[in-house]
Amino acid sequence: MRMFFAKVFISLRRCLFLCEKVFVFLVESFFLVMEIRSRAMDRTMALFGPELLQVADSVARDKGINRDEVLDAMEQAIQKAGRSKYGHEHDIRAHIDRRSGEIQLGRFMEVVETVENEMTQVTLDQAQRLKPDAKVGEFLVDSLPPIDFGRIAAQTAKQVIVQKVRDAERQRQYDEYRHRMTEVVNGLVKRTEFGNVVVDLGRAEAMLRRDELIPREHFKNGDRVRAYIYDVRQEPRGPQIFLSRTHPQFMAKLFAQEVPEIYDSIIEIKAVARDPGSRAKIAVMSNDSSIDPVGACVGMRGSRVQAVVQELQGEKIDIIQWSGDPATFIVNALAPAEVAKVVLDEETRRIEAVVPDDQLSLAIGRRGQNVRLASQLTGWEIDILTEAEESERRQEELKSRTKLFIEALYVDDVIAHLLVTEGFSTVEEIAYVPLDELVGINAFDEDVGAELQRRAAVYLEERDRKYEAQRKELGVVDAVADLEGLTPAMLVALGRKGIKTLDDVADLATDELVEILGPEVLAAEDAAGVIMAARAHWFDAPGAASAGTVETPETP
Numbered sequence: 001m002r003m004f005f006a007k008v009f010i011s012l013r014r015c016l017f018l019c020e021k022v023f024v025f026l027v028e029s030f031f032l033v034m035e036i037r038s039r040a041m042d043r044t045m046a047l048f049g050p051e052l053l054q055v056a057d058s059v060a061r062d063k064g065i066n067r068d069e070v071l072d073a074m075e076q077a078i079q080k081a082g083r084s085k086y087g088h089e090h091d092i093r094a095h096i097d098r099r100s101g102e103i104q105l106g107r108f109m110e111v112v113e114t115v116e117n118e119m120t121q122v123t124l125d126q127a128q129r130l131k132p133d134a135k136v137g138e139f140l141v142d143s144l145p146p147i148d149f150g151r152i153a154a155q156t157a158k159q160v161i162v163q164k165v166r167d168a169e170r171q172r173q174y175d176e177y178r179h180r181m182t183e184v185v186n187g188l189v190k191r192t193e194f195g196n197v198v199v200d201l202g203r204a205e206a207m208l209r210r211d212e213l214i215p216r217e218h219f220k221n222g223d224r225v226r227a228y229i230y231d232v233r234q235e236p237r238g239p240q241i242f243l244s245r246t247h248p249q250f251m252a253k254l255f256a257q258e259v260p261e262i263y264d265s266i267i268e269i270k271a272v273a274r275d276p277g278s279r280a281k282i283a284v285m286s287n288d289s290s291i292d293p294v295g296a297c298v299g300m301r302g303s304r305v306q307a308v309v310q311e312l313q314g315e316k317i318d319i320i321q322w323s324g325d326p327a328t329f330i331v332n333a334l335a336p337a338e339v340a341k342v343v344l345d346e347e348t349r350r351i352e353a354v355v356p357d358d359q360l361s362l363a364i365g366r367r368g369q370n371v372r373l374a375s376q377l378t379g380w381e382i383d384i385l386t387e388a389e390e391s392e393r394r395q396e397e398l399k400s401r402t403k404l405f406i407e408a409l410y411v412d413d414v415i416a417h418l419l420v421t422e423g424f425s426t427v428e429e430i431a432y433v434p435l436d437e438l439v440g441i442n443a444f445d446e447d448v449g450a451e452l453q454r455r456a457a458v459y460l461e462e463r464d465r466k467y468e469a470q471r472k473e474l475g476v477v478d479a480v481a482d483l484e485g486l487t488p489a490m491l492v493a494l495g496r497k498g499i500k501t502l503d504d505v506a507d508l509a510t511d512e513l514v515e516i517l518g519p520e521v522l523a524a525e526d527a528a529g530v531i532m533a534a535r536a537h538w539f540d541a542p543g544a545a546s547a548g549t550v551e552t553p554e555t556p
Contacts, residue, residue, distance in 0.1 A: 053101040065168045071096050073164030078105065086144065089119040107142040111135065173204040174239035178232040184253045185243070189223045199225055199243060206241035214245050214277040214313050226311065228253060245312075248272035251280060254311055258304045259297055261286075267293045270322040273376035277313055281333060281373045283322040294319050320377070326351070330382065333374035337363035340387060347523055350381040354390045401425055408459040409452060431456035464488045476500045479537075485530045490517050505534035 056074065060067040078094035082105055086092055091108040110120060111127040111134050127134035134140065187199035187206065195210035197219050208227055219225060227243035228250035244250060252269045261267040267286050274280040286293040297319045298305050305317055318336075323329040330351055331339045341354040355363045363384050364371050375382045385393070398420055405416035408427045422441055424430055430438070431453055438449030467488030471481065474495030479502050481491055497516050499505060505513075513527040522530075 050101055052096065052103070059165060065165070065172050068098070069168040070165060071098065073168070076164060078103065082144070087119075091120045092144070105144045107144060109140045109142065111138045111140065170239055173241075174232065174234050177204060177229065177239065177241050181229050181232055182249065182253075183229050184226060184250065184257070185229060186224065186226050189219045189221055189225055191221060192219070197225070199227065201241070204239075204241060206243045208243040208245070212242070212244040212246050214315070216277065217245070217313055246274065246276035248274050248280075251282065251308065251312065251317075254308045255282065255297060255304075258307050259299070261291060261293075261296045266291060267296055268322075271377050271379075273373040274315070275369055275373060277315055279316045279318070279369055279373065280312075281318045281320055281377045283320045283329070283333070283377055285322040294321055318373075326378070326380065330374065330378050330380060333377050334363055334370065334382075337370065339363070341390070344380075348381070348519060349379065350383070352383045352385055352390075354385050354387055357386045357388055360384065360386050397425075405430075409455045411452075427456050427459055431460055467492050471495055474500065477502070480505060480534070483530055483533050485522070485526050485533075490521065493517055502534045502537055506531060506538065 052074070056067050056070040059065075059070045075094045075096055078096075079092055082092040082094060083090065086107070091110075093106060093108055095104045095106075096102070097104070108120070109122045109127075111124055112121045113124065113136060115121045115123055122140060124134065124136055127138075127140055130140060185201055185206070187201045190198045190200040190205065192198070197208040197213070199206045199208055206227075206229070208225065212227075212230075225245075227245050228247045229241060230244045230247050230249075231240075231242040233240045233242070249272065251274060252272050255269060256262045259267065262269060262284075266288050267284055269282060269284055271283040272280065273282075282297075284293040284297055286296075296304075305319065309315060309317060320332045320335060323332060326346075327342045327344060330342060330353065334353060334355075337355055337359045339353050339355055343352040343354075345351070353363065362370070365373075371382050371384055398417075401420045401424075402413060402416045404427065405411060405419050405424075406413060409416070409430070418441065419430065424433075433453075435446065435449050435453065438444055438452060439446050441449075444452075471488065471491045474492065476491050476495040477500060480486070480494070480500065483502075483505070486494075493516060494500075494505070499508070499516070508516075508531055510524055510528045510531060513531060514522060514524050517527075
């Protein structure tokens with residue numbers, strides 16, 4: 001057994017320390033071999049205990065794992081070798097005393113009522129002959145004598161120990177770094193593989209992939225690198241730590257390191273948008289009204305922001321005042337362009353920003369960069385219009401709506417124009433608005449308001465009759481018409497696209513339905529509701545819905 005452990009531990013130390021402590025290993029190994037060879041061959045395993053514990057302590061310290069994990073690996077190696085010696089059918093177990101290092105090898109027999117495996121079980125009567133107080137469920141231990149394993153067994157045991165130590169080290173790395181996600185770490189470039197940078201973090205390696213590097217950024221072996229941990233995965237080959245220098249939160253963490261007010265939570269970073277290596281926008285707010293968040297992030301003569309810019313390879317950074325009001329926030333986000341007016345659509349989270357003609361290129365930015373970053377920062381879709389374009393569009397809308405009211409309500413252009421200027425854009429609004437709102441319009445009394453609503457209702461009723469006739473002519477089934485959220489006009493539009501049954505609607509994706517009807521007519525959320533309602537019949541009893549029946553117009 002002594003010679004077995006000499007072979008195992010010498011090989012183990014060579015595997016674990018050769019790359020890091022070559023000279024120390026060679027000296028220690030030499031004296032270890034000399035010491036073991038000088039002992040008498042009939043000594044017990046207990047004499048090897050102190051050396052065993054020393055090796056376990058050394059491995060545990062070097063690999064940053066618990067000593068018990070190393071000793072557990074040694075026990076498993078002894079067990080495997082013992083079973084090879086005495087037979088795999090036996091339950092051979094090894095135990096290493098954590099204080100003395102003494103090794104105990106034994107065969108375990110379970111006490112049972114009925115024996116199913118004679119090699120690992122014994123009846124209660126047989127057990128009580130050896131141990132009078134034995135009970136069912138206990139184990140009887142038959143101690144085995146020290147054995148000397150050969151070279152092959154020693155090599156096998158070494159492989160078991162090395163693998164177990166590696167597994168423990170990988171688990172330690174995973175447990176440590178999964179709790180460090182979202183942190184910024186420093187490391188040294190170890191090597192480059194196909195453009196991906198392997199970073200040595202000291203007690204672990206991390207991967208900085210090519211697409212997570214700032215454009216035109218190159219590292220050489222030995223270079224220091226700072227990066228953001230954005231993912232830690234447990235994979236068969238070990239934990240994989242992934243770093244990024246393009247992640248928006250990398251910039252946020254850099255500002256937190258440079259600006260004490262952010263670290264102390266006096267200033268909050270609300271949002272970050274980046275075009276790595278080129279330009280970025282960061283929105284900040286202050287919890288202390290006496291502190292200017294933008295000025296604090298810029299620092300004296302720009303010292304704080306310049307430290308971040310240098311780390312990010314010259315990336316230009318716009319620091320923006322955050323606001324809870326979407327319109328104000330978007331106006332700030334479009335800086336340095338000046339915004340004259342904004343029009344918000346909260347349902348679709350879309351906004352139109354009107355800028356002076358000479359500010360258009362500045363608002364859009366190079367290749368749309370400024371408006372794209374502003375959109376990412378705010379979470380709103382932003383359309384940029386010049387004042388001239390907005391004025392022209394407003395005139396077109398005024399003309400089309402005035403014409404609609406003249407034709408639908410049989411009024412003159414003065415009244416139609418007045419309705420448009422008061423904010424009415426559709427006949428439905430006039431038909432269903434409270435009468436008080438119409439009466440409140442200048443020169444409208446209650447009789448005029450009621451008459452306008454009556455004419456609007458007649459127009460809508462006639463229009464819906466026409467749509468209903470078109471729907472039936474197109475063959476759109478009643479089950480589709482009964483879906484909540486679809487108007488007669490929408491049903492006609494679907495019929496013209498060949499969508500006529502519940503299954504036709506159910507087979508659509510949300511974006512397909514929105515594209516057919518138009519985002520200004522049906523929002524994505526409402527479209528998803530319509531599709532789910534159409535799919536409901538798939539889960540009903542057979543024949544519960546007439547999904548496959550297509551109506552055809554009767555022939556005279």
